[in-house]
Amino acid sequence: MGSRVHPEYGESASLVVDGTIRIAEDGAPVLVGTECTNCHYVGFPPTSFCRRCLSENVTSVDLSREGELRTYTIVRTGQEGFEAPYACGYVSLPEGVRLYSLLTGWESGGLEVGTSVRLILDKITVDSESNEPLFGHCFRLGAGDADD
Structure with missing residues (x-):
């Protein structure tokens, strides 16, 4: 049985759903997390700070599928x-x-x-x-x- 994916997800390869999911260029979903540039901790869902060291130096990162x-x-x-x-x-x-x-x-x-x-x-x-x-x-x- 295939997925019942919302029709709007297929319209744009860059569509972001509430900041935690995006659709990659190949049409597959990707979870978006954050990685700390100081301690390299990766977290999900994305936050504006590192949950390990509390640094605000974080960047968005695609997580593995x-x-x-x-x-x-x-x-x-x-x-x-x-x-x-x-x-x-x-x-x-x-x-x-x-x-x-x-x-x-x-x-x-x-x-x-x-x-x-x-x-x-x-x-x-x-x-x-x-x-x-x-x-x-x-x-x-x-x-x-x-x-x-």
């Missing part, structure tokens, strides 16, 4: 607005960033610690007031697969 699943859970009784079951977990990126994210592609198996994952944009839920779909970052199991 592929990472490794470090831990996960399958939620069987979901939060309002999310259809259970769904999977979420912590993903480690090569830059040292670890982030919590929804996971896709787990239904067919292969959900294990150490599994390679790849960043995608997907429909997360539906806005309760407008009934419009809400999109965000997720990680699909099986980095290197060409089916997203």
Whole structure:
């Protein structure tokens, strides 16, 4: 199953979504973090200062699209607005960033610690007031697969 990506994401290679996601020239999503020019700490989401040394000398940096699943859970009784079951977990990126994210592609198996994952944009839920779909970052199991 392919991603259900918001149509506006495909219109511009430089479109930035709330400052944390941009679409690269190849059409793939990229998470945007910050790197400290003093201590080289990389963080996500982006901030105006370094969370390690508190320096304000930070620059925007594109994070890797592929990472490794470090831990996960399958939620069987979901939060309002999310259809259970769904999977979420912590993903480690090569830059040292670890982030919590929804996971896709787990239904067919292969959900294990150490599994390679790849960043995608997907429909997360539906806005309760407008009934419009809400999109965000997720990680699909099986980095290197060409089916997203």
